[in-house]
Amino acid sequence: MNQTSTIERVCGPIGAFCNSYARLPEHFFARLEPTPVATPSLVQFNAALAEELGLDIGTLDADRLAAILAGNLLPQGAEPIAMAYAGHQFGGFVPELGDGRAILLGELRDRHGVRRDLQLKGSGQTPYSRRGDGRAALGPMLREYLISEAMHALGIPSTRALAVVTTGESVYRERRLPGAILTRVAASHVRVGSFEYFAARDDNAAIRSLAEYVIDRHYPEARDAAEPIWALMQGVAERQVQLIARWMQVGFIHGVMNTDNMAISGETIDFGPCAFMDAYDPATVYSAIDHTGRYAYANQPQIALWNLARFAQALLPLLDPSPGRAVERANAWLGELAERFAEHWLGAMRAKLGMALQEAADLQLVQALLDVMQRGGADFTLTFRRLCDAAQSARTDADVRVLFTNPDAFDEWAVAWRSRLRREPADSQQRAQAMRQVNPAFIPRNHRVEQALDAASERADFEPFTRLLLVLSRPYEEQPSHAAYADPPQPNERVLRTFCGT
Numbered sequence: 001m002n003q004t005s006t007i008e009r010v011c012g013p014i015g016a017f018c019n020s021y022a023r024l025p026e027h028f029f030a031r032l033e034p035t036p037v038a039t040p041s042l043v044q045f046n047a048a049l050a051e052e053l054g055l056d057i058g059t060l061d062a063d064r065l066a067a068i069l070a071g072n073l074l075p076q077g078a079e080p081i082a083m084a085y086a087g088h089q090f091g092g093f094v095p096e097l098g099d100g101r102a103i104l105l106g107e108l109r110d111r112h113g114v115r116r117d118l119q120l121k122g123s124g125q126t127p128y129s130r131r132g133d134g135r136a137a138l139g140p141m142l143r144e145y146l147i148s149e150a151m152h153a154l155g156i157p158s159t160r161a162l163a164v165v166t167t168g169e170s171v172y173r174e175r176r177l178p179g180a181i182l183t184r185v186a187a188s189h190v191r192v193g194s195f196e197y198f199a200a201r202d203d204n205a206a207i208r209s210l211a212e213y214v215i216d217r218h219y220p221e222a223r224d225a226a227e228p229i230w231a232l233m234q235g236v237a238e239r240q241v242q243l244i245a246r247w248m249q250v251g252f253i254h255g256v257m258n259t260d261n262m263a264i265s266g267e268t269i270d271f272g273p274c275a276f277m278d279a280y281d282p283a284t285v286y287s288a289i290d291h292t293g294r295y296a297y298a299n300q301p302q303i304a305l306w307n308l309a310r311f312a313q314a315l316l317p318l319l320d321p322s323p324g325r326a327v328e329r330a331n332a333w334l335g336e337l338a339e340r341f342a343e344h345w346l347g348a349m350r351a352k353l354g355m356a357l358q359e360a361a362d363l364q365l366v367q368a369l370l371d372v373m374q375r376g377g378a379d380f381t382l383t384f385r386r387l388c389d390a391a392q393s394a395r396t397d398a399d400v401r402v403l404f405t406n407p408d409a410f411d412e413w414a415v416a417w418r419s420r421l422r423r424e425p426a427d428s429q430q431r432a433q434a435m436r437q438v439n440p441a442f443i444p445r446n447h448r449v450e451q452a453l454d455a456a457s458e459r460a461d462f463e464p465f466t467r468l469l470l471v472l473s474r475p476y477e478e479q480p481s482h483a484a485y486a487d488p489p490q491p492n493e494r495v496l497r498t499f500c501g502t
Ligand code: AMP
Pocket: 097, 098, 099, 100, 101, 102, 128, 129, 130, 131, 132, 133, 134, 135, 136, 256, 260, 261, 270, 272, 500, 502
């Protein structure tokens, strides 16, 4: 491995725009500019993120800013490319996907010195568009904006959203919709599918270059390890283990965990049909295209593991000179990983229940609650949020038990929970406080999300969107004036299906 960072070599100082990915071999991407749009108009802008990125937009007038964020004008130093990648979609391998409607402009070094990709999504056709129009509709772009920012506010690693502009053009899906472009900010856009792209072509030199690139950018500690590739695998896996545990903690269902939608950086990426669960059911699926429930809520750790197996598979030629030995090592790694996922999930659930100690019977206690919740149709978010108060005083148990159609079963479970909590060192107030840091009061409830997107998309009314975004920016705080945003949907408000909107 190189001793000096490739990125440091090719990119300049803080504030300068550059594109280190465009320094990789030419077959890693296609060079092309975004396709200009008719009349760009800025409808959402993330000023706090712009500030974090050190973007100097104070001197720009609104038209120029909208033109840049629509791809009509390129910022200085940008080197627009569409990245090549492959991917396993619903288990089937597609050797060429790539950015079919996105353009990577390059990177900015943020105020913390971290390189962040700026990508325009919905920016027109590329060599990877296949039959797609390269465009995006306003609803799905606002959806990604909202959910990715909500994930960030929840403290979960995620790509971010800098802006949404409408294009003044229509896109045609089942019907005519307003077109839009999202500016996405990411630690990088390298995916498991990026490695698979080269593995499918037996291009070991490319796999090595890509591995060096991501080590430089995301896993610098692996550079000096005895076996950098092995260290990279450990690093990527560890971040996925952490990430999925966080998803499970808040009831997030990604919806399309294809290997092209798993970022090597460990950020949540590609918010298509994703949704948060209301009533707890491990088999919950919202995505209209997930017919078999492959990406159901409770399957997510197992699917992440499956995706990591595809990652390891792509790295096999670099892992060990002996193919047999490489496979053996990768399998041993996967076996250990399965345990890490299970351990981490349990840790995440312990935290939700205010349990800092680790006891052998905890898994049973957690599972018992989940079973009662499932049978009782209890709301996932509200149950855990109200348990924060109940952890402090049994007097508030009534607020929890009303969430269950089987309150007696909850009562019985609560007795076991309390006797377990008595062995915890923290006092009840500290415990409740810690629980409120992992059990949000506010999540992007599907019915609220749909209402906000409909208002914006159908009536150009952005007020519900802006308000929802604001509520979701402080998910762990009580917000009495917005209490209704914590409520689950009424039966007639329930959203059962979500669409990726491509
Ligand atoms: P996704 O389901 O959004 O992760 O996208 C899967 C693949 O389809 C990626 O290669 C995308 O770039 C491509 N794609 C999705 N929508 C479009 C579109 N409207 N035009 C061209 N390519 C698209």
